[in-house]
Amino acid sequence: MELPLTEKKKMLRSTLRKRRAALPDREKRSQRACQRVLEMPAWQTAKIVLVYVNFRSELETNLLIEKLLASPEKRCIVPFCLPEGALELVEIRSREELEPGAYGIPEPKTEVWQLPERIVLPQEIDLAVLPGVGFDLQGRRLGQGGGFYDRLLPKLRKETPTVGIAFECQLAEEIPSEPHDLRVQFIATEERLQDVRFQVWGLLGGIAGGKSLAADFFRQKEIPVFDADRAGHELYRRTDIQECLIQRWGTDILAEDGSLDRKKIARKVFQAGENSGNSGNSGNSGNSGANGENGENSSAETEETSKNEELAFLNGLFHPAIRQEWLQFRESAARNGKPLVILDAPLLLELGWQEECHELLFIETPRARQIRFALARGWTLEELEARERRQLPLTEKRAAATLCVSNSGTKEELAGHLEVLFAKKFAGN
Structure with a gap:
């Protein structure tokens, strides 16, 4: 009773x-x-x-x-x-x-x-x-x-x-x-x-679709933003990560100054992809370990990964480490009185991290605008489409979102939409 x-x-x-x-x-x-x-x-x-x-x-x-x-x-x-x-x-x-x-x-x-x-x-x-x-x-x-x-x-x-x-x-x-x-x-x-209103918002959107602009908006409001790609890059400096990679592939992945050479690591994974019959999609794998949208690596949860043992090894090494960095980041933000923390991880849905988010914020960008942004980065249309194939379709990301803002106008207009959304959720903060 x-x-x-x-x-x-x-x-x-x-x-x-x-x-x-x-x-x-x-x-x-x-x-x-x-x-x-x-x-x-x-x-x-x-x-x-x-x-x-x-x-x-x-x-x-x-x-x-x-x-x-x-x-x-x-x-x-x-x-x-x-x-x-x-x-x-x-x-x-x-x-x-x-x-x-x-x-x-x-x-x-x-x-x-x-x-x-x-x-x-x-x-x-x-x-x-x-x-x-x-x-x-x-x-x-x-x-x-x-x-x-x-x-x-x-x-x-x-x-x-x-x-x-x-x-x-x-x-x-x-x-x-x-x-x-x-x-x-x-x-x-x-x-x-x-x-006590503390929340985690995950950023969703297309490659070159304005997520970075949204992240910058929150940073300007002193809202902590966890950049999973950057965290992945930083992991290459960790001694334990370096030792695991050298043990796997030997010292020929080192640069002249003794640091890890991400391009050499990418070639290791690329060659493994070719040998397993997946030469089209793994060519830039392994450069950050965060499965980013910058073309340096590809999805962990794809058929490609299951066939490519080297990519599976790299993801198995980096994903748990990045998650640990994220958990520490989130705890620090919560303990320091922040009402909100932003999770910016290109493969957020693919890795199942949506379960840790109170809201999923989708940045909706017209296709023509997205292509224009990608070309401004020096990519070709083919490169943009190749990167997109390594992530979930935008329709699935949009369907998973709980919040959505339009990025069809200027940078200032996007900031205005985000400001309204933030004020509505955290009035009086």
Whole structure:
């Protein structure tokens, strides 16, 4: 028999409180978590900031309060517990204006919160830093059980950033909640600042079809972009990769300076393709190991690969390594509070990476425009078509997409379409 929601919350509170109470170095950990909040763009622009005053083993917010009190441009707002179970939001101008309240929690003194000019409405708050016994990475919050903050959150402006701050040990896999429970937008701990809206978008489109322009747009917005082709090229510098390739093909794949020569590796794979009867499609394989659209390699999931043992070896070496680089990249972006990370991998669908994406963004480019871009790169039409044969048809990519923008106009028009899409998905970021 499944436990009632209230009982689940009670048991989880007990577990998380014990973890928190047993945590060493709470002061240092608290400072690290607070520093992550101080580095948020929302903190830089906020004028009226709500922050709780810590009690018992809660994460200490002293650093945040000190910064607010020292800033002539910001107002430090702290909660006052009213008898009816609501929170009054009160501005304090020094620590001396606090005293233990009804629950023992430091609160504004009576003579302070009774001053009308010190009372702040929830709708006036620009940033709210909230306590909790526990949080999960989806933004669910487990409070003390009194419901004070549950009643406050709906009164904040919709665009007001809310930050749940706690120790890393207070993060749970899932906080029991009801559908109407509001979530915080950010989680700050000593180890991370995570935007709970964090998503992965995969880029789809044709070769010379504008994906690079889209990637540049996101970079300009300081959104991390993982370039799988570039990651593949960088792998050639790794000692373990070099050793595997030399063990496979000998030192004749080295350049005069002792580095790996990707063209020589390509010839090894090309010759293997010829021997297996696939001379038409494997001529440029192996130069990046990322199966890119630059003509340096070809698809891992084709009949060609199954017949070409050298190509299969190369893909088997590079694909897991590139995936590991991607996972580290994604984790770093999430821990640093980014709402979004872009996955730019030419063979995203072929490798099954779409399962890791919240959205698949297709850049739709007219065929004539795509050919013009390809010719501008110095390719012939035949070379473009040969590269396209190594990837899934555009119809399949378009069918897999969950988002689509047109690249039929100027570079600025494409950026405008992407801006609208980004703003719609991440309003208030």
